[in-house]
Structures are given as C-alpha cells and as structure tokens.
Amino acid sequence: TKKPKDNKAVMQFIAGQDNIKSGLFSVTRKADNVGVRLSLSRQSSSGFSEDTDYKNFTAFLASLVDMPMGEFSLNAGYQDKDYGAYDFYTPGLDFPSREHVKTYIVDTGLNLGQSGLIIKPNFLWRSHYDTFVLDKTQRRSSYHNNHRTNVYLPSIYLQKELPALGKVGAGIEYASEQIRSSNLGRHSRNHQSFFFDDAKEISGKTSIALSGRIDSYNDFGTNYSGSAGLKFNVSNNNVLHLGVSRSIRVPT
Numbered sequence: 001t002k003k004p005k006d007n008k009a010v011m012q013f014i015a016g017q018d019n020i021k022s023g024l025f026s027v028t029r030k031a032d033n034v035g036v037r038l039s040l041s042r043q044s045s046s047g048f049s050e051d052t053d054y055k056n057f058t059a060f061l062a063s064l065v066d067m068p069m070g071e072f073s074l075n076a077g078y079q080d081k082d083y084g085a086y087d088f089y090t091p092g093l094d095f096p097s098r099e100h101v102k103t104y105i106v107d108t109g110l111n112l113g114q115s116g117l118i119i120k121p122n123f124l125w126r127s128h129y130d131t132f133v134l135d136k137t138q139r140r141s142s143y144h145n146n147h148r149t150n151v152y153l154p155s156i157y158l159q160k161e162l163p164a165l166g167k168v169g170a171g172i173e174y175a176s177e178q179i180r181s182s183n184l185g186r187h188s189r190n191h192q193s194f195f196f197d198d199a200k201e202i203s204g205k206t207s208i209a210l211s212g213r214i215d216s217y218n219d220f221g222t223n224y225s226g227s228a229g230l231k232f233n234v235s236n237n238n239v240l241h242l243g244v245s246r247s248i249r250v251p252t
Contacts, residue, residue: 004028004029004030004035004036004037004062004063004064006028007028007029007030008027008028009025009026009027009028010024010025010026011024011025012024012025018045018046018047018048019044019045019046020043020044020045021042021043021044021045022041022042022043022044023041023042023043024040025039025040025041026039026040033065033066033067034063034064034065034066035063035064035065036061036062036063036064037060037061037062037063038060038061039058039059039060039061039062040057040058041056041057041058042055042056042057042058043055043056044056047084049086050084050086050096051084051085051086051096051097051098051136052084052086053083053084054081054082054083054084055081055082055083056079056080056082056083057079057080058077058078058079058080059077060075060077060078061074061076061077062074062075063075067112069112069113069114070110070111070112070113071110071111072108072109072110072111073107073110073111074106074107074108075106075107075108076104076105076106076107077103077104077105078102078103078104078105079101079102079103080101080102081100081101081102082098082099082100083098083100084096084097085097085099085132089134090134095135095140095141096136097133097134097135097136098132098133098136099130099132099133100130100131101128101129101130101131102128102129103126103127103128103129104125104126104127104128105124105125105126106123106124106125106126107122107123107124107125108122108123109121109122109123116160116161117159117160118157118158118159118160118169119156119157119158120156120157120158120159120171121154121155121156122154122155122156122157123152123153123154123155124151124152124153124154124155125152125153126149126150126151127148127149127150127151128147128148128149128150129146129147129148130145130146130147130148130149131145131146131147132144132145132147143183144182145181145182145183145184146181146182147179147180147181147182147184148180148181149177149178149179149180150177150178151175151176151177151178152175152176153173153174153175153176154173154174155171155172155173155174156171156172156173157169157170157171158170158171165198165200166199166200167197167198167199168196168197168198169196169197170194170195170196170197171194171195171196172192172195173192173193173195174191174192174193175189175190175192175193176188176189176190177189177190189217189218189219189220190217190218191215191217191218191220192215192216193213193214193215193216194213194214195211195212195213195214196211196212196213197209197210197211197212198210198211204233205232205233205234206230206231206232206233207230208228208229208230208231209227209228209229209230209231210226210227210228210229211226211227211228212224212225212226213225213226215248215250217250220250220251223248223250224246225245225246225247225248226245226246227243227244227245227246228244228245229242229243229244230242230243
C-alpha cells in the first residue's frame, strides 16, 4: 500500500460499451507527522450477455503517523460486489447463478528502529461474507449458500544487520481462521509459524539470500519451506540471478 505522503486529490470517470461505468475519488492529506488517504471507487456494467452484469463498490483508508522511533500505520478497506455468475461454477449447464460478496479488512502495525534493530509488530483482520445462488430463477435448483470467514493474524518481525551474517531477520505469527457456512457447516483452522531471512553481500559483485519457514497447522501437520538465492553483477547493465525454493499450499 502506497503511503500517504503528499497533498493531492484525484477524480476519474470512465464509460464504455455494455453500460460500463467506473468512477474514482481519492484524496490524500499530509500534516506534520500524520498522513491520511481516503479512496472511493465504483464500477458497474449491464454485462456483455445474460447474467454477466456486476456492481462493485470499494472504500479504502490508509493512515500513517511518524514517531520518534519509527511509524504507526492503520489501513482499512471495504468491498461490496454483486455480480451475475452465469455458468461460472457449472460450465456447460447454463445455470443463471448469482453471487454477492462483502469483505472487510483492517491491517495495522508499527515499524520501529532502535540501535540498528528493526521491530515490526502487526495485526491483520479480514472478514468475508459470500452469498451464492446457483439458479436465481429457482426453476432447476434451489441451492443457496451463505458463507462467512473470519481471519485473525497477529505477527512480529525483527531484523538487525550483523557484521558476519549481514541483514538477519526472524519472526513469528499466529493465524486463526473461522468458517461458518449454511451448507458446509462450521470449520476452524489455527496455525503457528516461525520464519527467518538473511541477506549478505559477499563482495562488490556477489550477494546471497536465504530464507526459511516452519508452519504448524492443527489439521495439516508441520510443513517446511524456504529459499536460497545468489546474485552476481556481471556488468553495470547485466545481473545474473540463481535461486531455488520450496513452497507449500495448504488445502482449503
């Protein structure tokens, strides 16, 4: 997210085929050690064919407070989207489906520095509501699902540059995901993570980077991931990158 550092205002309107309309209003204000940006946008269309119309409204607030030891940020967002989903989930079956989603998000944290040590505590909350109707005419199907997901994610990250190791960082996070669904029932997932990274310049032309992560899930066991990379400046205009990594994706 771009930090609110300047005073400016933006207004924009776009219109096009299929009754496409798009509007944006954004204002940013910076006074002394406080910066705030508010953005509002709306898009809509009647669709290029039956049941492909949509309406989308988004609001976003970004704020930043400069402090003697660093900065505090608070970001919040909201999205409301209603759209036709013709055959999106049932290819070839011609279901005139409908979906309506609402999402709320708050992301706040500190970026502090003291004696070369960087400390970044953070908290993220995300709430998602989803209403899906398979057949909006109710002639072929009465399937209707209400789905709600809440995610809470506190974390903290520390970094310090050490003579022998370069820039070394480490952090921990805890995530809790709560799901409530009228058709899928109630589910929850919790996981704890530990992660680290290290970047060091070996010579004027060569540097290395390492990272590692351990994730422990209450329903998926313990998983390990990481990466290693090498960067070599061949010339002023050419850089060679070599890397290897391992990642995971936990089933949802």
